[in-house]
Every structure is written in structure tokens, then in C-alpha cells.
Amino acid sequence: MVSHILKDCGDNVINMLTDALDAGLSVLDKDLTIIWVNKTLPNMLNLHYNPVGRKCREVYACECQDSRHCSVLQALSTGKKTSNEIQLITESGVRKYIRNITTPVRDGGNNIAYLIKISLDITQQEEKVRRISLLRKFAEVMQGTLQIDRLLHLALTCVTAGSALGFNRARLFLVDKEQNVIYGKMAVGPSSLEEASKIWSEIAHKHEDLDDLIDASVKTRHYDTPLHKTTRLMAFSLTDEKEIIVSCVKTKKMILERNAFSNDQIDKKFVNAVGVNEFICVPLVVEDDAIGVICADNAYNRKPITEEQVELLSIFATRVALAFANAETYRKLWEKNQQLKETRERLVRSERLAVIGNMAAYIAHEIRNPLVTIGGFARILMREYADHKKVKQHTEIITQEVSRLEKILANIMDFSKPIETVRTLIQINELLENTCYLMGPYLKSAHIQVSKKFDPSIPKIIVDQTQMKQVFLNLIKNAAESMTQGGKLTVESMTEDEYIKIDFTDTGEGMTPEILQNLFTPFFTTKVDGTGVGLAVSQKIIDDHNGFIKIKSVPKEGTTFSISLPIKNVTA
Amino acid sequence: MKTILVVEDDKNQLLLYEQELSLEGYKIITARDGLEAIKKVREQLPDLIVMDITMPKMNGIEAMGKILSEHKKIPIIINTAYSRYKDDFMSWAADAYVVKSSNLKELKDKIKELV
Numbered sequence A: 001m002v003s004h005i006l007k008d009c010g011d012n013v014i015n016m017l018t019d020a021l022d023a024g025l026s027v028l029d030k031d032l033t034i035i036w037v038n039k040t041l042p043n044m045l046n047l048h049y050n051p052v053g054r055k056c057r058e059v060y061a062c063e064c065q066d067s068r069h070c071s072v073l074q075a076l077s078t079g080k081k082t083s084n085e086i087q088l089i090t091e092s093g094v095r096k097y098i099r100n101i102t103t104p105v106r107d108g109g110n111n112i113a114y115l116i117k118i119s120l121d122i123t124q125q126e127e128k129v130r131r132i133s134l135l136r137k138f139a140e141v142m143q144g145t146l147q148i149d150r151l152l153h154l155a156l157t158c159v160t161a162g163s164a165l166g167f168n169r170a171r172l173f174l175v176d177k178e179q180n181v182i183y184g185k186m187a188v189g190p191s192s193l194e195e196a197s198k199i200w201s202e203i204a205h206k207h208e209d210l211d212d213l214i215d216a217s218v219k220t221r222h223y224d225t226p227l228h229k230t231t232r233l234m235a236f237s238l239t240d241e242k243e244i245i246v247s248c249v250k251t252k253k254m255i256l257e258r259n260a261f262s263n264d265q266i267d268k269k270f271v272n273a274v275g276v277n278e279f280i281c282v283p284l285v286v287e288d289d290a291i292g293v294i295c296a297d298n299a300y301n302r303k304p305i306t307e308e309q310v311e312l313l314s315i316f317a318t319r320v321a322l323a324f325a326n327a328e329t330y331r332k333l334w335e336k337n338q339q340l341k342e343t344r345e346r347l348v349r350s351e352r353l354a355v356i357g358n359m360a361a362y363i364a365h366e367i368r369n370p371l372v373t374i375g376g377f378a379r380i381l382m383r384e385y386a387d388h389k390k391v392k393q394h395t396e397i398i399t400q401e402v403s404r405l406e407k408i409l410a411n412i413m414d415f416s417k418p419i420e421t422v423r424t425l426i427q428i429n430e431l432l433e434n435t436c437y438l439m440g441p442y443l444k445s446a447h448i449q450v451s452k453k454f455d456p457s458i459p460k461i462i463v464d465q466t467q468m469k470q471v472f473l474n475l476i477k478n479a480a481e482s483m484t485q486g487g488k489l490t491v492e493s494m495t496e497d498e499y500i501k502i503d504f505t506d507t508g509e510g511m512t513p514e515i516l517q518n519l520f521t522p523f524f525t526t527k528v529d530g531t532g533v534g535l536a537v538s539q540k541i542i543d544d545h546n547g548f549i550k551i552k553s554v555p556k557e558g559t560t561f562s563i564s565l566p567i568k569n570v571t572a
Numbered sequence B: 001m002k003t004i005l006v007v008e009d010d011k012n013q014l015l016l017y018e019q020e021l022s023l024e025g026y027k028i029i030t031a032r033d034g035l036e037a038i039k040k041v042r043e044q045l046p047d048l049i050v051m052d053i054t055m056p057k058m059n060g061i062e063a064m065g066k067i068l069s070e071h072k073k074i075p076i077i078i079n080t081a082y083s084r085y086k087d088d089f090m091s092w093a094a095d096a097y098v099v100k101s102s103n104l105k106e107l108k109d110k111i112k113e114l115v
Helices: A002-020 A040-044 A056-060 A071-078 A123-143 A148-160 A193-204 A210-219 A226-232 A244-251 A269-274 A307-384 A389-416 A428-445 A465-482 A513-518 A534-544 B011-023 B034-044 B060-070 B089-093 B105-114
Strands: A024-029 A034-037 A082-089 A095-106 A112-121 A169-176 A181-188 A235-237 A255-257 A279-286 A289-297 A423-426 A448-454 A461-464 A487-496 A499-506 A548-554 A558-566 B003-007 B027-031 B048-051 B076-080 B096-099
Touching: A024 A040, A040 A112, A071 A082, A071 A095, A071 A112, A095 A123, A123 A148, A123 A307, A148 A169, A148 A181, A148 A289, A148 A307, A169 A226, A181 A226, A181 A244, A181 A289, A235 A244, A244 A255, A244 A269, A244 A279, A244 A289, A279 A307, A289 A307, A307 A389, A307 A534, A307 B011, A423 A428, A428 A448, A428 A465, A428 A487, A428 A499, A461 A465, A461 A558, A465 A487, A465 A499, A465 A534, A465 A558, A534 A548, B003 B011, B003 B034, B011 B027, B011 B105, B027 B034, B034 B048, B034 B060, B048 B060, B048 B105, B060 B076, B060 B089, B076 B105, B096 B105
Parallel strands: A448 A487, B003 B027, B003 B048, B048 B076, B076 B096
Antiparallel strands: A024 A034, A024 A112, A082 A095, A095 A112, A169 A181, A169 A289, A181 A235, A255 A279, A279 A289, A423 A461, A487 A499, A499 A558, A548 A558
16 A cells, blocks of 8 residues: 555655644754654644754744753653653744654664654643633632622633633623613623734733632722723613523523624614624523623634533533622621621610719719809808908809819710700701801801801701700810811711711811720810710710711811711601 | 798708808798608798708608698799709699709799799
């Protein structure tokens, strides 16, 4: 048989046979210079030049410094047939996996004269293996990720990573049951062809393992890409069952659409938004309920979606859904825990207030009675010795000091007195206006300018008018007292979420973190003649109204007290 | 001369009221607790009563109830260190509510008004 071919084709027969092989063949001399190759090898390595005459290392572009992993060097030193696997980037930027088998050929003196090297392209098998192991690892990492946004972004990164699922773009949609819609949550992928080619040439040159990918996922988690932005604007009603994405949610089955634009069975709103003819939608199913959809396509290289991609994506989506359910459960737990913590803090605070209050009330009353006697007799003395200068002066001091003590006691008793509430529907702006008016002369004498910025559109709310006025008075007085050299007080009202927010901003001394920490502790004061109950009382009143107080303070610049009162007061 | 009954358990304070109110031109009789107050009212029928609340044996509010049931027209001023009884509707039966202070002006004014 061979002799027939030999007869027909002459010397060319060797070339003919070797070129027909699917394997690259090369012959090296003992200096590792290539002296012959078949035609398959340059094709396999995408060479644009004739490799004959070059060194083996130049052509294979592999790193043969490590002689233990180089089949050629091994074969040369051991004199035995050796094989290894290498990874290289071809001239055109494609990553390839090659298995090399090198066999030494000996001359008459039994010395190695040549090396025959057979190169097999194992890229496809290798990529498949790597892909699956990468997906598995990815899924493992995702299981441990409890932050939902990060998790979803990781998932989309995996769908688009060349070495994983390798789609051009991936979008994630989530179902909102209350609104009965499915809306765009996030997207990963280039926004244009130019960007796509730039990214591909960048990633083709670096080895992408799991850590690289996760790193990239964390780093690129900026949400301002055009693709992400347009995706965020998408929303489809779950009643539009002829939209592909909706039917994906309803049927809980993957949909591979290869010809969307000319498919007259479907509505085109979603298709037009995605903007490609071929794409795949995979539902994320948790406990028999589709919570979202991953939509992936090859918008830029326009490669058809392969069977393998479809299969891998469907397996992957199951893992994503599980991880999502995990993270969601964790989030709910965390929220509940947070609520518990807050309730506990509130309880502890009111408990502490109650104890302090009772104690304060007891002490205050015990002291008040003797004070009445002391002060009363001092007054009698003062009157009886009106013409005795010294006695009069000294008894005057006693009565003044007694009056001061009585005033402090009155303050404390107000604090410890159980508060009776009378709640009515009022416009906070009016109350603020009223309080500012009341404080007007005082503020003017302290050289404080008042700037009122009331939002006229804030709704009326149900509060105890007297108590709330007390809070406003306290805060305005505090602000004024922090501006010893005069300054500006800004009173501002606005709506924020479900709350009416009132800001009191001063240009005073500001507070240090230590002071801030103790601010609401009863009887804590930094003022020479303060009793330290003003803010504690204010806090208690706001607490009773289911609101909260926040403070922002910069030393030497000023302080803002913000009161938030719920618009829908549940206990009203 | 009008007679005022001052009911007060604190000995020194009582002395203070006695002195100060005498100077205002009233005849002062005293009681040290609620029971004694009821007895004094029966004996001498004062024109006005200044009543402390927290006292041993019988507190001021209870005593006030008993006195008013016998003599509806006697004006009574509650004079106490506690402001919280203001919210106790029992105290509303009194004609005035004065929170104790070393400055007796408020008390004197109220007496002048009611006598």
C-alpha cells in the first residue's frame, strides 16, 4: 500500500502524510533548532512565519526555563520519550493548551542527534475541565457570600467570564411581587463593541483563575456602566405573559431564543430592550418560586449560544438561586436582630430613665420642704433687719441661693413627673413659628440671627403640642447657649421618607465625641447652671412619639439636631 | 379677724407659716396631720384652710374630703411640695393649688383672694 503511494507521489509522500495528521510535528536538532515542521504545526500555533531555523522556545512561546516541565529538555537529558502539557498565548492572542510528546532519535554512535516533537491541541478538553471546576468553585464562593449585591454581581461576572461561561453580556432581573413586575437589578459586560474588544484583548493576556475573577468582580463593582444603567431602567409587568422574560418567570423554565426579532409568537418590548436576536433567559428558582431571571447574550462577537453554555448556565442558575435564598434569609435575620437590638436599647434607656426619675423625684421632694423653711425664715430675717446692712446682705444671699435651688428642683420634678399626653393633629410649621416667636426677644438679646426654612408642603401630624413645644424650646435654647458670641440659628422642616424632619443648626462651639456620647444621659451637663435634664426630657418626648433624634456636630463649627417624627403615628 | 387653719406636719415650716400669716393680720390655728385637722375644724370652724398633702396618720386629700363633706363652703388651699397631685382629680375639689416655695407670696395672694 505504502509503496503504491510512494510510486504515485514520489518523495512528497512524507509531507503528504504528515500534513494530513491532526497533530503538529517538528524535528529539532540537538541545539533545539527547528529543522523541519509539518503544515499542521504553524496552523495550530497561528504562526505567521516559517518556524524552520528558529529555536524551539521562540516558536512555542512557552516558558522552558523550568526544565522539569519541558518535554524537549527532559527527553534530551533522559534520552527517553517524554510528554508534557503547556499553556500558551498564540500570536493572534488566543489561549491554547498543547500536549507535547518528544522522542529522541539516536545516530549510529548512539548519541542523540534529533528530537521529534508531536504537538496535540487539547484546548477544548482542557477548557471544558477548567470551566466546570471554575463554576464549581464559583458556586462554593457564592454559597459563602451573604451580601446580596455582591453575590449577584459575582454570579453575573461568572456568566460573562471568558474562562467560565463566556457570554458577552449578562443581566439580572428580580421579581417584585408587590408591584407585580420584574425589574432590572444589575448588569455585567461591555457596553459597546469597542469596549468589548478592549476588554477581551486585556483579559486574553492574563491567566484568569478563580481569585482573579473574584478580584475583578469586587473591583469592577462600580454600577455606573452604561449597560448597568440601561438595565436598571427596565421593568416589565408580570401580566404581559407574551414577553419572553415574563413567560420565563411564569413557566420557571429556561428559554433559548435564537430568532427573537422575527418570532411573531412573542411581544417585543423586552426583545427591543435587550437589542439582540439571540439570547437566553434562565429563571432563578427558590422553593418552587421564580425570584428572578438571568438573561445572557453574545451581543458583540455574535457567536451562537452553544449547547454547552446552555447546559452550564442552567446548572449555574440553580446554584445562584440557592445562594440568593441563603443570603436573603441571612439579611432577614440580620434585620430582625437589628430591630431586637434597638428595642432592647430603648427598653434599657426607658428603664434607666424611670429609675433615675423616681430617685430624682424622691430626693427633690425631700429637699424642697426644708428649703421652704430655710428660705422662708431668711426672708423674715431680711425683713426684720432691713436697716442692718450686713445681716440684710447675708440673708439676701441665702434667699437667692434657696431660690436657685428651688428652680433646679422644679426642673427635675418636671422631668420625673409622669407625662400626661394630649395628642392633636397639628401643622408642625405653625408650632415652630410660634416657638421661634416666643424665643425671639431672647435670641435677639443673644445676638443670634434666626433663619427659618419651613417646607409648606409637610403634612399635619398627630403630636402632643405642649410637649413638642417643650422639645423645640429646649433645642433652641441649647443652640443659643452654644453660641456665646452670637451666631446664626437655622430651623428647617422637611419631609423625609415616612417622617417629618426638623433640623436645628447652630454655628456654635460644636461638641466633642465624649460629650455627644453622654448628651442624652439625664443630669449630664456641660453648662455652669444647667441641670442636664433638657435633652433627656426631649429625647423621652420624641421616643414617646415614636420618633428619633440625631445629632451631627463638628467642634468649632456647630451642631445640627435633627428630629424625625413619623407621619403615620401608630400609637396616635 | 379671719381665722386660718394651717395643716402641716413639718414643725419648722408650720412655725414659718404661723409667723408670716399672723403678720398679714390673720388668726392662725394649726394641725399636724389630717385627723387633727378634722378635729380642729369641728372645734373652731376656720374661714380658710391651708392643707399639706403628705402627712402621717391621714393625708391632706383624704382629710379635705372629710372636711368638705361636713362644711361645703370652707375654702381650701392645697400647699404641697409635689406638683404631680395637680393631675389627681381629688385635688380639684380644692379652691387653689400652690406648690411650696420659700417665697410665700403666691400663697398669701391666694389666701387674700379666697378669704
